[in-house]
Each structure stands twice: as structure tokens, then as C-alpha cells.
Amino acid sequence: MIRFEAVSQTHSCGTQALKNISLTIPAGQVCVLLGPSGAGKSSLLRCVNGLNQPTAGKVFVGDIEITPRNLKTIRPNIGMIHQAFNLTTRATVAANVIAGALPAVPTLPALFNLFPREHQAKVCELLDRVGLSEAHLTRRVSELSGGQQQRVGIARAFMLDPAIILADEPVASLDPAVSEDILALLVREARARGATVLCSLHQLDLARQFADRIVALKSGELVFDGPPADLTPDACARIYQTPGIPALQPEPA
Numbered sequence: 001m002i003r004f005e006a007v008s009q010t011h012s013c014g015t016q017a018l019k020n021i022s023l024t025i026p027a028g029q030v031c032v033l034l035g036p037s038g039a040g041k042s043s044l045l046r047c048v049n050g051l052n053q054p055t056a057g058k059v060f061v062g063d064i065e066i067t068p069r070n071l072k073t074i075r076p077n078i079g080m081i082h083q084a085f086n087l088t089t090r091a092t093v094a095a096n097v098i099a100g101a102l103p104a105v106p107t108l109p110a111l112f113n114l115f116p117r118e119h120q121a122k123v124c125e126l127l128d129r130v131g132l133s134e135a136h137l138t139r140r141v142s143e144l145s146g147g148q149q150q151r152v153g154i155a156r157a158f159m160l161d162p163a164i165i166l167a168d169e170p171v172a173s174l175d176p177a178v179s180e181d182i183l184a185l186l187v188r189e190a191r192a193r194g195a196t197v198l199c200s201l202h203q204l205d206l207a208r209q210f211a212d213r214i215v216a217l218k219s220g221e222l223v224f225d226g227p228p229a230d231l232t233p234d235a236c237a238r239i240y241q242t243p244g245i246p247a248l249q250p251e252p253a
């Protein structure tokens with residue numbers, strides 16, 4: 001479960017990215033965040049794993065409030081998937097996936113790549129689950145396609161079986177067919193573990209297809225919260241239309 005209580009965030013330059021957001025995402029829910037560029041989606045996601053600090057309000061994961069002091073305790077419970085994959089491209093697939101266990105491994109053994117045997121076994125199991133063969137273990141990430149790289153990113157995010165998965169535009173750099181496969185994989189793995197997913201997207205069709213619930217932000221404010229069936233053309237126009245500029249026609253459901 002993720003809970004935002006009256007969360008606001010103002011960046012150091014004075015931009016108010018989030019304005020008084022209150023939202024509870026129950027355990028196991030797949031919640032997709034929509035909104036125009038600059039609406040505050042990444043800012044909200046990053047408040048959950050402490051990469052952003054709210055300037056007002058509170059964020060809870062389960063019953064625990066996210067604070068700078070307890071981040072180390074909370075981070076093993078939160079997996080993150082990034083738009084640009086954020087992998088170490090010169091390193092192998094295996095090294096990238098096992099890096100997902102770093103929040104649970106003391107610094108010194110991690111420095112010497114001394115991960116427990118169960119973590120090594122988990123890497124093989126996860127690669128299989130994300131559709132990469134064992135032959136990929138020793139390949140450099142730089143040799144993989146974008147879709148394969150995001151499969152590695154998903155395997156890394158699930159390394160510690162986190163209760164929460166944050167996905168910040170996970171398919172933004174992928175073509176439509178691969179995007180659908182990647183989201184299907186992400187949601188299947190989350191559901192298999194009962195994980196809660198908060199995922200920002202720009203593709204309305206994918207949001208409708210994969211979300212249990214859609215939340216939209218506009219200029220830092222929550223402007224829509226409902227099931228995919230409620231995301232009507234009118235609702236889309238309210239989310240995406242800029243005053244004075246005609247709305248783009250959203251694609252048919």
C-alpha cells in the first residue's frame with residue numbers, strides 16, 4: 001500500500017511540481033499515472049523512494065512514513081523501473097540483475113561481488129521469467145535491444161521481491177509492440193507477487209489495457225482518479241487540453 005497525505009513539492013528553482021496530493025493505492029493494485037509532460041508524474045513517483053522530498057505532506061509505504069532516516073530500511077521493499085533503463089551497459093546482464101539486491105547486502109561484500117548463493121540462483125530464475133535465456137547472463141547489456149534491456153531492468157527491480165514497484169515511463173523508448181509485451185510482463189510479475197504498482201505512462205491505450213486504476217495529474221494537481229472505463233474522451237480532453245488550444249483526439253478505446 002502507498003499513501004500520499006496532502007503531498008506538495010516545490011523544486012529548489014521554485015517550480016511547484018505537486019500540489020496537495022492525497023491518494024491511497026491499496027496493496028496489489030496496478031495504478032497508472034497519466035498527465036501531460038511536466039504534470040508531476042515523476043515527482044510523485046520519486047517521493048515514494050525518497051529521491052524527492054515533499055515540501056509538505058507525508059508519504060507512507062504500508063504503515064511506515066518515508067523519511068530520510070528510514071530510507072535504508074524501506075528501499076529493499078521498493079523496486080524501480082526507469083524510462084532509460086538505468087543499467088550499467090558495460091557490465092553483464094547477470095551483474096545488472098544482481099545489483100537489484102544491493103539494498104539488502106552489506107557494503108563490503110557487495111564491493112567484492114560476494115552476493116549470497118540464493119541471490120545468484122534468483123538471477124537465473126528471474127532471467128527465465130522475463131524471457132531471457134541463460135546465454136544472456138554473461139552478455140554485456142550494451143549488446144541487447146531496448147526491449148531486452150528493459151527485461152533486464154524488470155528482473156533487477158524484482159530481485160528482492162519488493163512490495164512496491166515504481167515504473168517511470170518504462171516503455172517510453174520502445175516501439176508499440178514491444179511496449180505491450182514489456183507492460184504485460186511487468187504486470188504479470190507484479191500480480192504473481194501481489195506487488196503494488198505505480199507506473200507513469202503517456203500511452204492511453206496501454207493505460208486502459210493494463211491499469212486497475214488510472215490517476216491523472218495536471219500542473220501538479222490530481223485531476224482524474226477512476227477505473228479505465230471512466231477515461232472517456234471528455235476526461236482525456238480535461239487532462240490533456242491546454243486552455244485555448246484544441247484537444248488532440250484521443251485514440252478510440
Ligand SMILES: Nc1ncnc2c1ncn2[C@@H]1O[C@H](COP(=O)(O)OP(=O)(O)OP(=O)(O)O)[C@@H](O)[C@H]1O
Binds near residue numbers: 039041044
Ligand atoms: N530536479 C528538478 N529541478 C527543478 N524542477 C524540476 C525538477 N524535476 C522536475 N522539475 C519540474 O517539476 C515539474 C514536474 O516535473 P515532472 O518531471 O515530475 O513531470 P512529469 O509529469 O513526469 O513530466 P514528463 O512526462 O515530461 O516526464 C516540471 O515543471 C519540471 O520542470
